[in-house]
Amino acid sequence: MAKNPDILKYGELVKGWFTNNLRIKVVALVIALTAWVWIAIGMNQKASISVPMRINYNLDKNLVMVGEVPEEITVTVWGPRETVRTLGASQVRLWVDIPNPSKGENRIVLGPGNILLPEKVVLIGMEPKVFLVEFVEKKSK
Numbered sequence: 001m002a003k004n005p006d007i008l009k010y011g012e013l014v015k016g017w018f019t020n021n022l023r024i025k026v027v028a029l030v031i032a033l034t035a036w037v038w039i040a041i042g043m044n045q046k047a048s049i050s051v052p053m054r055i056n057y058n059l060d061k062n063l064v065m066v067g068e069v070p071e072e073i074t075v076t077v078w079g080p081r082e083t084v085r086t087l088g089a090s091q092v093r094l095w096v097d098i099p100n101p102s103k104g105e106n107r108i109v110l111g112p113g114n115i116l117l118p119e120k121v122v123l124i125g126m127e128p129k130v131f132l133v134e135f136v137e138k139k140s141k
Contacts, residue, residue: 042081043081044081044084045078045079045080045081046076046077046124047077047084047087048075048076048077049074049075049077049087049089050072050075050089051072051073051089051092051093052071053069053071053072053073053095053096054094054095054096055096055098055133056096056098057099057101057135058098058101063101063103063135063137063138064135064136065133065134065135066134066135066136067134069131070128070131073094073110073127073128074126074127075094075123075126076123076124076125076126076127078121078122078124079118079121080120083118083120083121084121087121091118092115092117093115094114094115094116096108096110098133102135103135103136103137104134104135105132105134106134106135107130107131108130108131108133110126110129110130111126
């Protein structure tokens with residue numbers, strides 16, 4: 001079966017689009033990718049805010065929480081510049097649920113499941129991530 005000369009001609013033309021001035025095309029692609037990354041990064045911002053922490057625990061166990069517990073946690077987030085710039089403690093919820101506290105010291109580890117953030121905002125870190133909560137038996141009168 002003979003090849004159609006028109007198909008060969010168009011094949012050479014398309015091949016030329018990709019191979020002619022290859023250096024210039026590669027430089028242009030690198031410049032375009034660099035500009036895209038620069039703009040994409042510039043549209044996002046990193047910020048740290050102090051957020052009050054709420055602790056919930058099972059009151060049925062006749063235990064009460066004692067000692068010092070961090071009232072606020074420093075949360076570091078990344079997201080759209082306008083959202084992060086106006087972000088405050090009222091838009092971020094941080095809580096810890098302790099369904100089965102045990103007598104003595106309980107180690108609490110914070111993670112993404114403990115925080116509620118606005119859409120498109122990503123958690124980068126929390127400080128402190130780990131703290132101790134102590135429970136003692138409630139004294140009856």
